[in-house]
Amino acid sequence: MVRILRTAAAAMVVALGLALAPPAASAAATYQVKFAITASTAVSGKFMYVWDRSTWKYHVVQGDGDSPNGTAQLAPGDYVAVARYGYFRQRNYLLVRTFTVTDAALSVTFAESAAKETAFVTDDATAVRSTAAYWLELGSGEKVGFTGGGPARTYVSPFAVPGVALRLHELQTKAGSSAAVPSPYRYDLQRSWPAVAGAAIAKVTTAQLAKTVTTLRAQGVTTNAALGSALKDRWSGSYLESPVRLPSTVTEYVTPGLTLHRKLTLGAGDSSVVLPDRALPAGSSAGTTIGAGPLLPRAPGSSVRDGDELRMHEPAAYADAAGNSGSDARAAVTGKLTAEGGLHHYDQTITRRVAWSQLSTRIRSEWDFRAPDQGPLPLIDLGVDVTGLDARNRAAAAVQITASASTRGGGTAAVDKVEYSTNDGAEWTELDGASLTVPATAAFVSLRVTVTGDQDGRLRRTVIRAFAGPATPPDETAGSTKITSVAVNGGADLAFGVSGARAFTATFTAADPSGIADGDAYLYHGGYSAPDGVVLASGPADCAKISNTSSVCTARFVMDVRVDAARNALAGAWTVAAWARAADGLGFADRHAAGAFSVKRGTKLIVNAYPEPVKKGKTITVTGTLTRAGWETWTYQGYGARTATLQYIKRGTTAWKAVKTVKADAKGQLKTTVKASADGSFRWTYAGDAASTATTGASDYIDVK
Structure with a gap:
């Protein structure tokens, strides 16, 4: 998957082929340039771009996206033109042409047949392309013709243009993997070519790459997610994502020495965990864990006093135990600020109920503080760590709970008490020490931590369902x-x-x-x-x-x-x-x-009745095959040991009649005999079962003499 970010506005104007503002009017003469793509079939998702090679000024190409043609009005000069299009999940093309405008109109043709494949080839025979992004990068830093996505093969026409380079970012996963069967490994590969003379194929070996193991924890319940990355130094405005399952471990093989932006996306893009930028050296590196609970706000907010105003900004973001910051667009936030006797109180509640998380459903933070004359507010921040949780952040028995606190802008803060609840906060028990033996009947454990600081500062934070317990949650x-x-x-x-x-x-x-x-x-x-x-x-x-x-x-x-x-x-x-x-x-x-x-799973039936023609009273042999869709081989396979019904309809009538039932052999083959009586047709039907569809096959007509 390629996920486009709305934040990379400048990059994405080019990447998505949006119409840029035309250049300012000039008195210089311009001439019409006609562009055409010679393709093997109708193009899809076509964009065309033109740049002046001396100034890297962009020029608009007019034309319907469904047409292989386009036009531009250009002044005399040297230009580079790019055409980008593709055939969904099959082939993508990035075609490059240079040309010169003198004192007349001209035509420029992009020949699909001249394009050569660009790809990574590894020494892992089980790895295949999961998704890719490729684009041209100008000397100005602009990204030209960004395209890719999915397993489609990519083709680029040879070029050698000073100031233009081809970049390829590709993810490879195990063949046959998907969201339902996630890959146990992930190749994250990057390469650039300053010119392309032929097929831009990058051959790499696993031994040349950086290797690390990433552990992904779930928020109480198994769910699907996507692990994404983008090259920081050549920011393209897109993340390449491969499906992962939470919880799981993924072995990552990465092009060494390149800094990557990374994130984990959950739901339909509603929730994400932003991971630290990472550059790994060749060879093995220590693994990391993402999503360890409890999930709660850990990074300081930016609440300040500005003159007579208190501006409260405590984001509804949460973070895991490693400090990886997460957000959830489904979260609802309420806040109330009050004051009495020079002491301010801010009460904030974050609530969320989502399919991908059973944890941290409500987080309430109650701050007391004295506001300074100006500047950041001295709010208390809290960190809570729990050891002894499994891959779903579930406590099987005993866990260790530790809490730490700090005050913004200096000062001291100390944890007064830690309380826990096994009934979503209806009752609280103060924790004696750091160890907690979770009752076998508890589906969740909630935490409430009280912290006091100097200068009258105080925080009480309540995290409902901070982690899961041994019991299965009830309705x-x-x-x-x-x-x-x-x-x-x-x-x-x-x-x-x-x-x-x-x-x-x-x-x-x-x-x-x-x-x-x-x-x-x-x-x-x-x-x-x-x-x-x-x-x-x-x-x-x-x-x-x-x-x-x-x-x-x-x-x-x-x-x-x-x-x-x-x-x-x-x-x-x-x-x-x-x-x-x-x-x-x-x-x-x-x-x-x-x-x-x-x-x-879909089923199919075929039938064959013979001999044809046949004399009345003679024997007719009727054969058939029952097959069923295989969701692991992506072919229809014989469905054996199932009973199908042979039906017959006499010529000139409208009602099919059951003749007999026949049990298929282990390969799904059906065979029986009947006596010829009159002209008519035979067919097989299958009633279906709990995991397979019912089906009725086509008919075979028999001429009875």
Whole structure:
């Protein structure tokens, strides 16, 4: 996956081919230049660019993106032109031409046939391209013709233009891996060419690369995520991402000596953890852990006094135990500032309920402080570390809890007490020492830490569900909120062959006497806390009011069988988890198994009846083959030991009749005999099963003499 960042505005104007402002009017004569791509088929996603090679001034190319043609009005001079287009998930092209405008119009042709492949080749025979980005880089630093994405092969036409270089950033993962079957390793490869004479193929060996192991922890529940990187020194405005599963470990092989921006993205891009920039030397380096709990604000905010104003800025960001800062666009933040007797009190609450996290659902920070005459406010900051948690930040038994505090702008602060709760803060117990033996009945452990500092400073921070306990979380209810009428895909099964994606919805009715504020849903296969398949919605559910007390909530999904269900074991029953929050903020319902639906492997049947023609009363042999989609080989394979029904329809009639049932052999082969009676057709049908679709094959006509 290639994820475009909105923050890299200057880079992305070029990268996305947006129309830049045309140059200022000039009295100099201009001439029309016609551009054309000679391609093997209709181009897709075409952009054309032109730069003056002496000034690197950009010139607009006019033309429809679906057309292989374009035009530009250019003054005399030397130019470089670039055409970028592709064929989805198959081939991408970056074509380069230089030309000179003298005193007349001219035509410039980009020949697809002249392009040569550009790629990385490693000595790991199991590694294949997961995704890539490639672009031309001008001497001015501008990025030209950025393209890539997915496993598509990339082709660049040879060029040698002073001030222009080709850059390639490529990720390779294990062949056959996907979000459902994540790769155990990741090659993160970078290379540049100042000129391209032929095929730009970079051959690297594993021994030449940097190697490290990255451990990814989950926030209580197994989920999908994406690990992304971008080259810092040649910032292109994009992250290349490969799917990962939380929790897991990933062995990373990286081009040494290059500094990378990195991040971990969860959900539909709603949540992310920004990782430290990293440059690794060749050879093995120590591994790192991402996502160790508890997750809570760790970096100081920037609250200040400016004259008579107190400007409170305490971001709703959270960080893991290593200080990797995270954010969640689904989080809601409330804050209230009060003052009494020269002492200020700021009360902030961060709440979130998302499919990819069961932890840190509510974080409340209560600060007392005396504001200075000017400058940063002397708020207290807190760090809490818990050792003894597993890969899902779950405590199996005893854990060690340590807390530390500091005051902004100097001064001292000390931890007064640490309290814990196993019922989401309904009851608190002060921790005696650092060790806590978590009860076997606890699904979650919440923490409350009180800190005091000099100059009347104080902080009490409460983290609801700071880490998980040994018990499986139960459904949750508060007040009178209810969830009913759950349906996925309108109640129909989701059926997939060996490729393809489906867009569909999950709907449910939520009700509460006060009405419904919001809700959400996600889909999983297997156990609730440790599913082996997960499909997350593309955003929060839309809850449409149907009465004063009820709403119908709709969550939207896209499921790609090669990404989300790349294992045969993922066929069959899936579960819907859904939750809804009441309008009064008091009622809540979270049903871990609110509904069910089926994801099925497609089946096919073929038939052959012979001899043809046949005399009446003679024997007809009818054969067939039952096959089923294989989600690991991406082919249809014989589906054995299943019973199919042979049907017959007499010529001139409209009703098919069952003749007999036949059990397929181990290879899915069917065979039986019948007596010829009249002209008609035969076909096989299969009724389907819990993991496979029903199917009816085509018919074969028999002429009876």
